[in-house]
Amino acid sequence: MYLVLIAWFYITLLMALAEATSPTGTVLGALVTLVLYGLLPMGIVGYILGTPARKRALRAKALAEQAAAQPPADGATPTSAEPDAGSHAPAATEGSAVAPVRKEP
Numbered sequence: 211m212y213l214v215l216i217a218w219f220y221i222t223l224l225m226a227l228a229e230a231t232s233p234t235g236t237v238l239g240a241l242v243t244l245v246l247y248g249l250l251p252m253g254i255v256g257y258i259l260g261t262p263a264r265k266r267a268l269r270a271k272a273l274a275e276q277a278a279a280q281p282p283a284d285g286a287t288p289t290s291a292e293p294d295a296g297s298h299a300p301a302a303t304e305g306s307a308v309a310p311v312r313k314e315p
Contacts, residue, residue, distance in 0.1 A: 211259045215252050222248030 222244055230240035 211256075215256055218252055218255075219248055222252075 225247060226240040226244040229235040229243050230237050
C-alpha cells in the first residue's frame with residue numbers, strides 16, 4: 211500500500227516541478243497540481259486502503275478489553291483493586307428471618 215502512495219507522490223511532485231519550471235507554467239499552478247493530483251487523492255486512497263488495518267486494531271483492542279474484564283479461569287481472585295461496576299445489588303437477603311412490619315387492623 212505504501213509503495214503505491216510513495217510512487218504516486220513522486221510522480222505528482224515531478225509534475226509540479228515541471229509545471230513550476232516550465233516557461234508557461236506558474237508556481238501557483240504547480241501547487242494546485244500537487245494538491246489536486248497528489249495530496250488529495252493520496253489522502254483518500256490511503257484512508258480507504260487503511261480501513262482493514264483500523265478495523266483489525268479496533269477488534270484487537272475490544273478483545274483485549276474483554277479479556278481484561280473477565281475473571282481468571284483458574285478460580286483465583288482477580289488481582290485488580292477496581293470496585294464492582296455492575297448495576298446489580300452485591301447480594302440478596304438471606305431468607306425471611308425478619309417478619310414484615312404491618313399496621314394493626
